[in-house]
Amino acid sequence: MxxxxxxxxxxxxxxxxxxxxxxxxxxxxxxxxxxxSAAGRRLGMSYRRAxxxxxxxxxxxxxxxxxxxxxxxxxxxxxxxxxxxxxxxDYRALEAMLRDxxxxxxxxxxxxxxxxxxx
Amino acid sequence: MxxxxxxxxxxxxxxxxxxxxxxxxxxxxxxxxxxxSAAGRRLGMSYRRAxxxxxxxxxxxxxxxxxxxxxxxxxxxxxxxxxxxxxxxDYRALEAMLRDxxxxxxxxxxxxxxxxxxx
DNA sequence: GAGGGTTATGTCTGCCGGGACATAACGGAG
DNA sequence: CTCCGTTATGTCCCGGCAGACATAACCCTC
Numbered sequence: 001m002x003x004x005x006x007x008x009x010x011x012x013x014x015x016x017x018x019x020x021x022x023x024x025x026x027x028x029x030x031x032x033x034x035x036x037s038a039a040g041r042r043l044g045m046s047y048r049r050a051x052x053x054x055x056x057x058x059x060x061x062x063x064x065x066x067x068x069x070x071x072x073x074x075x076x077x078x079x080x081x082x083x084x085x086x087x088x089x090d091y092r093a094l095e096a097m098l099r100d101x102x103x104x105x106x107x108x109x110x111x112x113x114x115x116x117x118x119x
Numbered sequence: 120m121x122x123x124x125x126x127x128x129x130x131x132x133x134x135x136x137x138x139x140x141x142x143x144x145x146x147x148x149x150x151x152x153x154x155x156s157a158a159g160r161r162l163g164m165s166y167r168r169a170x171x172x173x174x175x176x177x178x179x180x181x182x183x184x185x186x187x188x189x190x191x192x193x194x195x196x197x198x199x200x201x202x203x204x205x206x207x208x209d210y211r212a213l214e215a216m217l218r219d220x221x222x223x224x225x226x227x228x229x230x231x232x233x234x235x236x237x238x
Numbered sequence: 239g240a241g242g243g244t245t246a247t248g249t250c251t252g253c254c255g256g257g258a259c260a261t262a263a264c265g266g267a268g
Numbered sequence: 269c270t271c272c273g274t275t276a277t278g279t280c281c282c283g284g285c286a287g288a289c290a291t292a293a294c295c296c297t298c
Contacts, residue, residue, distance in 0.1 A: 007130065010139075020129075037273080070275045087229060097216070098216075110181065168286075189245045190243080191296070192295070
């Protein structure tokens with residue numbers, strides 16, 4: 001991803017759902033690839049895991065974030081629903097808001113060995 | 120803690136450090152109790168774990184967040200350094216900023232069974 | 239000096255999350 | 269009808285993390 005690897009955000013919600021970079025990137029990759037397995041390959045994770053994450057997301061929201069249908073050769077595949085795109089956009093916005101927050105800069109400066117890499 | 124249990128924030132930094140509610144609450148409890156073990160008791164975690172978290176924090180920042188000295192009966196104990204208080208304040212500020220973000224409200228509404236509990 | 243509360247550290251075990259592997263069911267292309 | 273790529277699901281196993289237990293060193297109060 002083109003995102004800053006030095007900082008990532010994970011949200012913990014009430015019902016055991018955690019939403020972080022992993023699910024966000026997966027959602028984005030599915031939207032761009034049109035397939036769960038292709039997205040998984042691109043992100044270097046097994047299809048098993050990618051599907052598990054999708055199932056988790058779909059189960060915790062009141063409507064699925066990812067629609068999917070079986071069959072290969074352009075037959076089946078997966079797509080991100082409106083809700084899914086909305087969730088993804090919200091997460092990215094929060095990520096950006098956080099990244100630009102002054103407190104993050106303060107914390108970074110207090111970290112060990114983080115001074116060197118702001119060339 | 121008096122904080123909203125339905126949402127929590129975890130920051131992932133570059134060098135394997137993760138800072139979330141656990142460490143933040145611990146830091147705050149140490150500041151208020153003046154002792155690692157007392158803080159651990161209050162939060163319902165073992166001293167072993169509390170100390171491990173402190174060690175992790177102190178190791179990842181360029182200066183310790185918690186000062187400690189041995190001995191009981193008001194002899195030793197632990198206190199949160201200026202840096203520690205600053206880090207804690209920064210985290211609380213980010214938490215608040217996040218909690219009040221409109222995207223969080225949007226996400227909450229999309230979650231399963233989250234509508235009922237806003238009495 | 240005895241006792242209690244504290245920091246600091248070692249070790250063991252159980253659990254569970256994730257990775258690896260396997261398989262079924264399906265659908266379009268050719 | 270065959271083949272390929274996909275969704276969907278089951279099972280096994282291993283590593284790492286968390287909790288439980290144990291101990292040492294320390295320091296103040298009484």
